Amino acid sequence: MGALLLCAAVAVQAKEAPAAAEDPALEKRTLAIAAELRCLVCQNQTIADSDAGLAVDLRNQVREMLRQGKSEKEIRAYMTQRYGDFVLYRPPVNSNTVLLWFGPPTLLLVGGISLWLILRRRNQLGADQFEPDEAEPNPSAAATPSSAQETPRAAQPTSHP
Amino acid sequence: MKRWRFITPLALFVVLLGFLGVGLNLKPREVPSPLIGKPAPAFALPRLDNPEASLAQQDMAGKVWVLNVWASWCTPCLEEHPLWVDFARRNPTPLVGLNYKDGRKEAQSWLARHGNPYATTVQDTKGLVGIDYGVYGVPETFVIDKQGVIRFKHIGPLTPHVLRERIEPLLKQLNA
Numbered sequence: 001m002g003a004l005l006l007c008a009a010v011a012v013q014a015k016e017a018p019a020a021a022e023d024p025a026l027e028k029r030t031l032a033i034a035a036e037l038r039c040l041v042c043q044n045q046t047i048a049d050s051d052a053g054l055a056v057d058l059r060n061q062v063r064e065m066l067r068q069g070k071s072e073k074e075i076r077a078y079m080t081q082r083y084g085d086f087v088l089y090r091p092p093v094n095s096n097t098v099l100l101w102f103g104p105p106t107l108l109l110v111g112g113i114s115l116w117l118i119l120r121r122r123n124q125l126g127a128d129q130f131e132p133d134e135a136e137p138n139p140s141a142a143a144t145p146s147s148a149q150e151t152p153r154a155a156q157p158t159s160h161p
Numbered sequence: 162m163k164r165w166r167f168i169t170p171l172a173l174f175v176v177l178l179g180f181l182g183v184g185l186n187l188k189p190r191e192v193p194s195p196l197i198g199k200p201a202p203a204f205a206l207p208r209l210d211n212p213e214a215s216l217a218q219q220d221m222a223g224k225v226w227v228l229n230v231w232a233s234w235c236t237p238c239l240e241e242h243p244l245w246v247d248f249a250r251r252n253p254t255p256l257v258g259l260n261y262k263d264g265r266k267e268a269q270s271w272l273a274r275h276g277n278p279y280a281t282t283v284q285d286t287k288g289l290v291g292i293d294y295g296v297y298g299v300p301e302t303f304v305i306d307k308q309g310v311i312r313f314k315h316i317g318p319l320t321p322h323v324l325r326e327r328i329e330p331l332l333k334q335l336n337a
Contacts, residue, residue, distance in 0.1 A: 040297035040298075041298060043190075053262065054288075054297050054298075056219075057287075057292065060293060061289075080295060081195060081197070082292060082294070082295040083192065083297065084193060084194065084195040085195075086192050086193075141224065158326070
């Protein structure tokens with residue numbers, strides 16, 4: 001059964017290969033543009049990668065337009081006119097996608113700066129600004145978690161100028 | 162002031178939850194069409210019943226009409242088909258079928274078997290007209306007004322809800 005499926009796959013490839021062999025330069029340009037267009041059927045693949053019927057059709061369309069001398073810009077315009085911006089695999093940077101492109105790095109920056117400011121402010125506080133730990137039954141007992149925290153904090157004001 | 166320390170992270174979390182809620186309800190399979198409000202792309206395709214004759218998009222000018230993209234090899238098309246058969250009986254709006262990437266014999270026997278609600282069916286064997294209409298799957302349905310402008314697109318099989326709540330009211334409005 002596996003062998004039969006493999007034969008079928010190879011047979012399909014054999015049909016596709018002659019078209020590609022006609023003009024390798026054209027094929028290269030086609031695939032370069034196709035790699036920037038999303039396959040709307042398998043939405044996380046480009047039409048260069050996808051084997052869906054629509055992907056094959058659109059690849060042929062790209063190839064045909066290149067043969068007619070159209071530019072990459074014209075081909076992308078053709079696709080977005082029909083399928084919208086979603087067909088561009090790399091979302092364009094415009095007013096709709098500003099949050100998508102700049103949101104995560106901005107959040108990271110804001111979070112990082114906040115963390116840095118908070119840590120810096122904590123370093124500058126005297127030990128008495130912190131809530132006192134609960135009274136320990138055995139303050140000299142070895143390595144209870146709260147006493148392990150207590151000691152470094154008390155040491156900080158003297159070790160940081 | 163100490164209360165802010167607790168409220169701020171919670172507030173941020175609630176905002177993120179809001180985004181998550183919206184995002185989970187979005188349907189990425191339903192790609193919004195950039196053609197809504199634009200003129201329906203021109204076509205001239207051979208008719209299924211008579212390949213010598215053709216139907217062009219401008220033949221429908223002056224009429225409100227519905228274009229339904231279907232294929233005999235498409236299972237969801239079979240699911241929605243009874244709704245169209247019923248629609249054709251009740252509603253005088255012309256229903257044009259765009260037979261997408263299909264064979265003539267297969268399309269004809271499919272209609273013979275399941276009923277033919279279409280005023281006309283045209284054959285888009287290569288799928289090129291489909292590309293012009295931004296078709297990326299079957300079935301898809303378009304509502305086009307008297308000026309030839311696309312006013313509505315439905316992706317996937319028709320449901321009674323969409324027919325009743327979206328398409329039929331729109332047809333009434335466009336015909337008024």
